[in-house]
Amino acid sequence: MPTPSAQPIFSYIVDCRNPGTHVYHLTLTIVGLTSGQHILALPVWTPGAYEVRDFAAHVFDLRLAAGPVPLPAHHQSKNQWIFETTADMAEVTVQYQVYAFQLGVASSHLDQSHAYFNGAQLFFLVDDYRDAAWDVVIQAPPEWRVATGLEPVANHPYHYRAADYDILIDSPVEIGTHRAYTFMVDHKRHEIAIWGHGNEDPDVLVADTEAIVKAQRDLFGGLPYDHYTFILHLSDRATGGLEHLNSTTCGTERFAYRPRKNYRHVLQLIAHEFFHLWNVKRIHPDMLGPFDYQREVYTRLLWAMEGFTDYFGDLSLLYAKRFSPQEYLDTLADRIRRYERLPGRLVQSLSESSFDTWIKLYKPDSDSPNRTISYYLKGDLIGMCLDLAIRQHTANQGSLAEVLRRLYDRYGSRGIGFPESVYQETVEEVAGCSFADFFRRYIDGTDPVPFETFLNHAGLTVERTYKNPAAEDNNGDLGQRTQDAPLPWLGIDTEVKNGHQPTVKVSYANGPSVDKINPGDRLLALNGYEIATEAGLDERIRLNHTIGEVVEVTFFRRGQLGSAAIRLGTAPPDTVKIVPVKDASEAQQSCYQAWLRADWQAAASSAK
Numbered sequence: 198m199p200t201p202s203a204q205p206i207f208s209y210i211v212d213c214r215n216p217g218t219h220v221y222h223l224t225l226t227i228v229g230l231t232s233g234q235h236i237l238a239l240p241v242w243t244p245g246a247y248e249v250r251d252f253a254a255h256v257f258d259l260r261l262a263a264g265p266v267p268l269p270a271h272h273q274s275k276n277q278w279i280f281e282t283t284a285d286m287a288e289v290t291v292q293y294q295v296y297a298f299q300l301g302v303a304s305s306h307l308d309q310s311h312a313y314f315n316g317a318q319l320f321f322l323v324d325d326y327r328d329a330a331w332d333v334v335i336q337a338p339p340e341w342r343v344a345t346g347l348e349p350v351a352n353h354p355y356h357y358r359a360a361d362y363d364i365l366i367d368s369p370v371e372i373g374t375h376r377a378y379t380f381m382v383d384h385k386r387h388e389i390a391i392w393g394h395g396n397e398d399p400d401v402l403v404a405d406t407e408a409i410v411k412a413q414r415d416l417f418g419g420l421p422y423d424h425y426t427f428i429l430h431l432s433d434r435a436t437g438g439l440e441h442l443n444s445t446t447c448g449t450e451r452f453a454y455r456p457r458k459n460y461r462h463v464l465q466l467i468a469h470e471f472f473h474l475w476n477v478k479r480i481h482p483d484m485l486g487p488f489d490y491q492r493e494v495y496t497r498l499l500w501a502m503e504g505f506t507d508y509f510g511d512l513s514l515l516y517a518k519r520f521s522p523q524e525y526l527d528t529l530a531d532r533i534r535r536y537e538r539l540p541g542r543l544v545q546s547l548s549e550s551s552f553d554t555w556i557k558l559y560k561p562d563s564d565s566p567n568r569t570i571s572y573y574l575k576g577d578l579i580g581m582c583l584d585l586a587i588r589q590h591t592a593n594q595g596s597l598a599e600v601l602r603r604l605y606d607r608y609g610s611r612g613i614g615f616p617e618s619v620y621q622e623t624v625e626e627v628a629g630c631s632f633a634d635f636f637r638r639y640i641d642g643t644d645p646v647p648f649e650t651f652l653n654h655a656g657l658t659v660e661r662t663y664k665n666p667a668a669e670d671n672n673g674d675l676g677q678r679t680q681d682a683p684l685p686w687l688g689i690d691t692e693v694k695n696g697h698q699p700t701v702k703v704s705y706a707n708g709p710s711v712d713k714i715n716p717g718d719r720l721l722a723l724n725g726y727e728i729a730t731e732a733g734l735d736e737r738i739r740l741n742h743t744i745g746e747v748v749e750v751t752f753f754r755r756g757q758l759g760s761a762a763i764r765l766g767t768a769p770p771d772t773v774k775i776v777p778v779k780d781a782s783e784a785q786q787s788c789y790q791a792w793l794r795a796d797w798q799a800a801a802s803s804a805k
């Protein structure tokens with residue numbers, strides 16, 4: 198019998214032997230609980246996905262027993278149960294079932310083909326025993342294997358141990374007949390486990406993933422884990438990625454691995470999620486670990502956690518020679534285009550976007566482009582601006598990577614979070630000057646970001662153009678309609694569903710239709726003539742109308758015919774390019790070369 202002061206011993210059995218029911222059977226055995234009242238609490242969210250999802254909704258048939266004797270449990274709140282033990286109860290078991298039929302990297306899924314789960318959906322925390330070790334034994338159909346970041350116990354293929362509850366929650370588990378590929382970096386085992394079938398080339402995927410691992414390792418000077426697991430889900434839709442301490446799950450479309458223009462998005466996803474093992478999993482503000490799983494946790498720094506992860510993810514693809522410099526700059530340029538189209542960039546700051554992620558980014562509505570800005574999208578671009586500004590101030594001796602390395606050395610490598618103010622302080626320390634103005638304007642404020650100013654440090658500038666359908670005309674007579682001339686715009690985005698006419702998705706706050714055409718309106722006609730497809734509408738307006746001209750738009754609104762006269766506005770640029778400036782100085786050229794690790798002359802000559 199353990200002494201009352203010893204940690205109790207917690208062991209879970211996860212039974213997925215009847216996968217067609219989509220129900221996991223869980224048994225938690227607790228040995229050595231002190232007598233008194235205890236709480237079973239299931240998380241309401243899972244780290245990395247900042248959304249309260251109330252996983253307890255899928256729990257049913259919860260029963261407790263002390264030995265053979267049933268033990269009453271009181272369901273005291275949506276995700277908590279209370280029970281009481283006496284001194285003679287050596288062992289308590291908790292049995293329950295969890296319905297798991299949601300495919301997603303942050304969800305749990307069980308069907309005839311595999312079992313996949315995130316701990317937040319399956320595993321109760323008992324009282325506050327976060328620091329205790331948690332055992333997990335998996336009972337699976339014959340032939341099914343396990344892929345997870347958890348440590349196997351004595352090399353047993355179905356028995357794992359998490360050193361504490363946070364690791365238990367942070368280690369998703371894939372069980373099934375997935376294909377497994379391994380490679381070694383720094384004598385550490387990396388496994389890629391692929392569930393679902395698609396058009397991936399395993400040799401290429403392994404080589405590319407290994408190159409990403411090495412490029413990112415070089416940024417930090419080592420790999421802070423014993424082994425790493427990439428779980429890849431291939432299905433009919435992309436479900437994104439979720440980061441963990443020594444693993445990640447990435448959900449891609451099954452045919453996203455060819456051609457290369459699609460596959461590069463897969464590489465971006467893998468590079469992003471892998472970079473998270475430093476940025477957010479180890480380098481993070483104190484609110485992001487250890488986590489409070491019972492409620493929302495608030496930070497104003499998700500732009501640095503997510504945006505900079507996008508930034509360094511792409512940069513590592515360049516350093517790993519998976520992106521060419523031009524491809525990398527085109528990716529950044531397209532982000533500038535997307536950012537500049539969004540009226541919400543002038544409404545919500547990056548720090549507000551981060552703070553409000555629980556109610557805004559993860560719960561978008563049709564007005565979100567007008568009122569919010571994604572901390573991924575703007576955060577990535579701010580990463581670029583900060584990197585270039587630091588390089589400018591330090592003659593390339595400092596960089597944004599150096600900021601991350603210092604945060605990692607001082608906090609991340611010691612397993613602690615930092616106070617939020619430390620971020621700006623560390624940037625200023627590396628740059629050797631104040632960044633108060635930068636933070637006030639572009640992070641805590643909504644000033645438009647002058648990308649040209651920052652890119653100029655590296656001898657680059659931004660070029661914005663318009664896709665004029667008339668420019669494709671070979672007659673050569675474009676009149677006023679050159680590529681540089683703005684074009685007429687209705688100010689809406691539409692989508693085509695089930696072969697119907699286009700339905701309005703967004704009516705832009707800076708567009709001419711904002712108070713006349715609503716999201717959800719089904720567009721029927723322009724000036725009395727039928728609107729057939731989405732692409733047709735845009736092109737028709739650009740080819741046949743002018744800025745300032747009034748057009749009549751006819752639509753169905755909740756099944757009732759309506760119409761509106763719209764004075765056409767000016768379309769935002771639809772192509773943005775980052776190009777070299779003429780006659781770049783030596784300082785500009787060396788900034789470019791240090792930043793992109795690429796030859797300036799090649800960039801300058803290809804632009805001619």
Ligand SMILES: [Zn+2]
Nearest residue numbers: 469473503506
């Ligand atoms: Zn991320």
